[in-house]
Amino acid sequence: MAGKFEPKVPVQLDPPKDDPISPEELAKANGENGGKCYVAIKGIVYDVTGNKAYQPGGAYHVFAGKDASRALGKTSTKPEDVSPEWRDLPEKEQSTLNDWITFFSKRYNVVGKVQGATNFE
Template sequence: MTGGKFEPKTPVALDPPKDTPISISELSAANGVGDAKAYVAIKGKVFDVTGNKMYAPEGSYHVFAGHDASYALGKTSTKPEDVKADWFSLDDKEKGVLADWETFFTKRYNIIGKVEGATNF
């Protein structure tokens, strides 16, 4: 997506994206509970959302922390059963919504790696 639609209100200084392998267990542990970091993966890319209260245990998006939330984001769903990596069954409109979320995250959060063994790029 181009244009200012997804630009953050205040500029964010981001590190260059990394492709460090992140295991499923490492991703799962980054669930924002206690002192844990909070990571959300989209299409196999792992974003560090630590510090955003929305992903903390009391936050609206905590269900995504520690998971690849591609399918749920495409569906605009916060149902735990929708939080899964496989997004290929989404319809075209939902795939567009997922692409928008990916752009949104890319402009706000550091990409710290890729889910090890992910096939949902």
């Protein structure tokens, strides 16, 4: 089922960037006051600014400005699960996390990598 993560409406994405984004810059990109909204997964930063779900008041705002790898693997929106650590997750949750990476990579521009991140593949 290669197409299961395809967006319903085709998305024109920019070439991925690997600009360093400091953890402080990432934290500021939380969609507050109409600003940029980024979510990182395994240290890769995606620009989710256009999706209301990640904006303040949205269902996924808990992920905004953070590396949400662990929470995505666990399919959790609990603030305590939002963490870059994912390597100790069970295989099934790691697989879910990889599905989320596929999902994000087909919908959102990669704007950089978290500076100093150690949670890449």
